[in-house]
Amino acid sequence: MQIEEYRVRLERFTELLNREHYLHYSGQKEKLETAGLYSEYSDLFSLDTIHEIRAALEDVAPSFDSRKRSLQKLLGFALDQHLEQSCNLLTEEIAEYESESSIICDVRKLYYNQIANALANEPLALRRRRLNEMRVRIVESSNSRRKERLANLHADARALGFPAYIDACEFIRRTEYRRLMSSLEMLLEATEAGYKETMDASFGQILGLALSEGHRCDVGYWTRRPDYDPLFPRDLMLPALFKSLEGLGIGPGSRENLYIDLEERPRKHPRAFCAPLRVPQEIKIVVLPRGGQDDYMALLHESGHAQHFAWTSAALPAEHRLCGDRGLSEVYAFLFEHLIWNRHWLEIRTGFKDSQEFLRFHGLVRVHLIRRYCGKLRYEILLHSRETPENPPRAYTEILGQSTGLAYDRESYLEDLDDSFYSADYLRAWIFETQLRDYLMTRFGKAWFQVRAAGSFLKEVWETGELYSVEELGAEIGIGPPDPQALTDELRSALRA
Secondary structure, three states, rough: HHHHHHHOOOOOHHHHHHHHHHHOOOOOOOOOOHHHHHHHHHHHHHHHHHHHHHHHHOOOOOHHHHHHHHHHHHHHHHHHHHHHHOHHHHHHHHHHHHHHEEEOOOOOOEEHHHHHHHHHOOOOOOHHHHHHHHHHHHHHHHHHHHOOOOOHHHHHHHHHHOOOOOHHHHHOOOOOOOHHHHHHHHHHHHHHHHHHHHHHHHHHHHHHHHHHHHHHHHHHHHHHHHHHHHOOOOHHHOOOOOOHHHOOOOOOOOOOOOEOOOOOOOOOOOOOOEEEEOOOOOOEOOOOOHHHHHHHHHHHHHHHHHHHHHHHOOOHHHHHHOOOHHHHHHHHHHHHHHHHHHHHHHHHHHHHOOOOOHHHHHHHHHHHHHHHHHHHHHHHHOOOOHHHOOOHHHHHHHHHHHHOOEEEEHOOOOOOOOOOHHHHHHHHHHHHHHHHHHHHHHHHHHHHOHHHHHHHHHHHOOOOOOOOOOHHHHHHHOOOOOHHHHHHHOOOOOOOO
């Protein structure tokens, strides 16, 4: 195969695809239209191309490690996009349906994408329940499309020669999901009792509900904590970020390739995201403000992604800038997000001095989120294996209920999914971020975010782009492999605080 020509077309396809997603999910384009792109660039992930890359990979001599690494990433890209192409039209239909769907709440029209923020800012439990019921009706109406989409993914994975979709994802992502889940059982067991007890007390204090009365729709308001809003004003959010970057010697003035979108649009997706349109030349951060600390965390998280992409070396071939371990960029995103849980950062960047209760609360929020994603991974392993559960909605509510202690809507059993086991990438990133953060604090101090040498270290790591996996990076910088025990110990400490 002509690898240079393939790289050029891969890069162009990726740019156009990411730009289409950016415009739609930022609320600037009503319809998501990617079918034409998949058709125009179908040669990149056709069966013939997949067979050709596999053959080239088999012919690589063991000593040619760099070529082998490149071909492995190109094969992963081709397989991944081949699977996505199989359900592309349904992906568009679901996105269009969600974008156009709306409800009437107190004579006010809310688009589907605005409901999450409305829930996060609604203090009354009964009103949250009513809002959620309307949200669930929209989800239920789109589930026939979601079921068909899932069936297409599963069938196409088998057509590619894999026993099940999970096996295809393990091959593409080079991650063993069952082994990862097994290693996290210790975390769930070690935090079980303390989590349930502390969550029950927190829900009672903040929401006036017992944990047993709680529902997934309550979580947004529980984490929102509007009582902290005066400490996190919107007009100081960007200065807090920029001063942190300047402290690391990577201030916004040194990067003209970053753009931050904080505009409020009716169809803008509530989930913040980073859109690497051209790496490293054009990176977008998209956040739909909901208020207070949530906005700070979303901006910091997406800025971690953005710095990684923006500092990636332009000299790297396309596969090492655009294709790789998704968990790696999440490590940097969580590293920056975690600044809001650093008492030194809070005091220096926001003037928040008496932060003990705030930090204790966010320790609990983190335990909840990680236990939720452990539940998601366990459920997804069942859903995507050769023998799927007889009743997926029941499996979903039981597994997520067990891991979080909250009620979940059966109708969300497909809506609450990210493709190709992204839950596992989050979990791997949380584990390794704990170790990377400890490394930075040990080497540069607890206020590492204002040490230019720490910024230089991060820039050197970011310049390698997607070259390494999380595990390989740990070996490169001497931290070692991701260790779930480090995260478990941190979560247990948070519950004892």
